[in-house]
Structures are given as C-alpha cells and as structure tokens.
Amino acid sequence: DSAEDRNLSQKTIPDEPFIHYQAAPAHLFVPSKAPLSVGRTMFETDRLPSEWVVRLNEMTEIWVPSRFNQETFIRSGVNEKKIRIVPGTLDESVYSRDRVNPYPLDVARRFRFLSIFDWSIRKGWDVLLRAYMETFNSLDDVSLILKISRINEPHANVHDEIHRMKSKLGFSSFPHIIVLDSRMTEEEMIRLYAACDAFVLPTRGEGWGRPFMEAMAMQMPVIGTNWSGQLEFMHSENSYLIDVERLSPVPDTMPPHFHGHLWAEPSTEHLKQLMQYVVQHPEEARAKGRLARESLFPKYSLQQTGRRLYKSFRDLICNFV
Structure with missing residues (x-):
C-alpha cells in the first residue's frame, strides 16, 4: 500500500455511503445529500448548456473523459478545480x-x-x-x-x-x-x-x-x-x-x-x-x-482505468476526511 492508503486507513470514515456518483448528461443529475457528489458527463460542442454549468458547480467533482471537455467546461464557466479527466476504457481481451x-x-x-x-x-x-x-x-x-x-x-x-x-x-x-x-x-x-x-x-x-x-x-x-x-x-x-x-x-x-x-x-x-x-x-x-x-493498450485497458478510478476516489476521500 502507498503512504496515502496507510494514512487513509487510520482516518475515520463514515459507515454510511457518502459518495454519490452518477454518470449521465448533466441535466439528468439528481440532487444528493451525500457529503461527496461526483458526476461523470460530457458534451459535444464548443460549450455547455447554461443550465448545466449551475448544476455542475454544485458538485464536489466533475469527471470528463477528455481534455476537449475539460477545456469546453472551463470556458463555459465550470469551476476548473472541480474537473478531473477520467477517460473511457475497453476490455482488450473482448475487443480483439x-x-x-x-x-x-x-x-x-x-x-x-x-x-x-x-x-x-x-x-x-x-x-x-x-x-x-x-x-x-x-x-x-x-x-x-x-x-x-x-x-x-x-x-x-x-x-x-x-x-x-x-x-x-x-x-x-x-x-x-x-x-x-x-x-x-x-x-x-x-x-x-x-x-x-x-x-x-x-x-x-x-x-x-x-x-x-x-x-x-x-x-x-x-x-x-x-x-x-x-x-x-x-x-x-x-x-x-x-x-x-x-x-x-x-x-x-x-x-x-x-x-x-x-x-x-x-x-x-x-x-x-x-x-x-x-x-x-x-x-x-x-x-x-x-x-x-x-x-x-495498456493505456486505456480495464486494469489501467481501474487504477485511475481507484486513485480518483481515494483522492476524493482523503481530501474529505
């Protein structure tokens, strides 16, 4: 385990689920009372619908798959500090x-x-x-x-x-x-x-x-x-x-x-x-x-993406507790 993992294990984490994760177009996101809220979404043009920006800025983090969306989200008014790039993945053993x-x-x-x-x-x-x-x-x-x-x-x-x-x-x-x-x-x-x-x-x-x-x-x-x-x-x-x-x-x-x-x-x-x-x-x-x-592959393999997801959630929890 890394030093971060050991430090995390020594901290008190609530027994109840406290991360609300949803992946959808942002206008379909539902409000949550969880302490941490993560929304994974994307858009296809040079900017975002204005109603998306308000909803996204209410979340703890916004996960986008690409630098293209990182740039368009920031340009549209989404808080840069909330955005994390989490790319897509494929099972390379299946797509062969x-x-x-x-x-x-x-x-x-x-x-x-x-x-x-x-x-x-x-x-x-x-x-x-x-x-x-x-x-x-x-x-x-x-x-x-x-x-x-x-x-x-x-x-x-x-x-x-x-x-x-x-x-x-x-x-x-x-x-x-x-x-x-x-x-x-x-x-x-x-x-x-x-x-x-x-x-x-x-x-x-x-x-x-x-x-x-x-x-x-x-x-x-x-x-x-x-x-x-x-x-x-x-x-x-x-x-x-x-x-x-x-x-x-x-x-x-x-x-x-x-x-x-x-x-x-x-x-x-x-x-x-x-x-x-x-x-x-x-x-x-x-x-x-x-x-x-x-x-x-292996950059976008299930294993590599899984590690990235684990680190993303770990960072989120560490910053909270």
Whole structure:
C-alpha cells in the first residue's frame, strides 16, 4: 500500500455511503445529500448548456473523459478545480480481432467501409454520404456499411435520405451501400468490426467517440474528424484525421440546448481523398490499424482505468476526511 492508503486507513470514515456518483448528461443529475457528489458527463460542442454549468458547480467533482471537455467546461464557466479527466476504457481481451469470426456480409463487396452512429446530423452522415457517392461508383469493388440506431430521430427514414442525396447529386452510377438498423449484441458488433476493412465517421463533435475506440481496438484504420473528444486517443500517427473547414453554428433543427453553440464542419473534399487513399493503399492502412490498437493498450485497458478510478476516489476521500 502507498503512504496515502496507510494514512487513509487510520482516518475515520463514515459507515454510511457518502459518495454519490452518477454518470449521465448533466441535466439528468439528481440532487444528493451525500457529503461527496461526483458526476461523470460530457458534451459535444464548443460549450455547455447554461443550465448545466449551475448544476455542475454544485458538485464536489466533475469527471470528463477528455481534455476537449475539460477545456469546453472551463470556458463555459465550470469551476476548473472541480474537473478531473477520467477517460473511457475497453476490455482488450473482448475487443480483439483474433478471437471472433467476422459477421456475415454476403452481399458486401471486397473493400468494406464501416460507419456506426445514431442517425443525427451531428454524426455527419450527410458529409459521409456525399463524400462516398462522389468518390466511388457502382463499378468499384467497395461497400459502405451503415450500422445505425434512431435514438434521437426515431422516425427517420434512412433509405429516403440516401435516395434524396442521390437525387441531389444527379449521378447515373452510385456505389454500394448496406444499411443495418436492427439491434445487435456486443458480440455481433465486434464481429461486424472484424468483417470490415476501415472505419469512417465525419462527426461534427464527440465527447469521447466510443465507436472510434472500438474500431481501433479491432485493428481497423480509422478515418475521423480532427476535432473534439476523440482526439484524446486519435492522432495523425494512428488515424486518418479529416481536416476541419471551420466551426459552424449548430442548426436550429437540433434540440434547444444546442442552440447558439458551434461544432466542426469536416471537409468533404479531404474525406474523399482519405477514403480513396485507404482503398488504394490497403497494406499501409492495415499497418495503421495495428498501430491504432497498440496505442490504446495498456493505456486505456480495464486494469489501467481501474487504477485511475481507484486513485480518483481515494483522492476524493482523503481530501474529505
């Protein structure tokens, strides 16, 4: 045990639970009478909803996954001294390409791009579809697999949106697209990663970006936006980063708590170049995928993250007692 642990064991700690921990969007945090309150949360734009700031400043500590959120929270008015970075984690023994059989994608073509996201404009699906359709055509031996959910837009018709994009572009030939919208188990999702060659998501903003992390753990070359929370573990050596043209206002079609915020506008032209590049340079892309996994572990392993959590709670208790 460390000296801090020995000192802690000699102090009097209340018998009743005295840390109230909750992980959720901050507007869902519930008040607590516990002496210590910890809230783990994140946000995806350049700032926070104003009502979040008041609630967060009432807590003992706020845990965020990334330096991006540390900066946006402080800039929005959250007390800097209350913020602690506690990153995400994955079980590297489960997210392993060597332990699973690839998910059956019988109709998919030779090179397979995978994108996983909830159907929201924040995820940049419009940028992705345009870039893919302008880069490839029906003769190319390439497929784009869209694994989607509809949490934020339950009534969205994805196939209609794809057809609208085709009509807008007006081409006579379009590349192959597969839409998967049924629920899948974690095991099936891992097998889906294993069945594909590259992951792509031109998101406009993430608090952490878990699908990026999962794809990297599965040794996939990853194409993602050069802005927001995923840069905690993505960089130019282990990923293909999409240039950001500018920060643009969040559209009014998003929920009110996003209004007045800014998020990234990823470059469609640069995304087109990157998608073409990974198809034309598969060996280099696979090497980058292997490096991606190596860069995640052991830094973000369950063991390392567990140690970080233990230290975070220990520090909190020591400062209290």
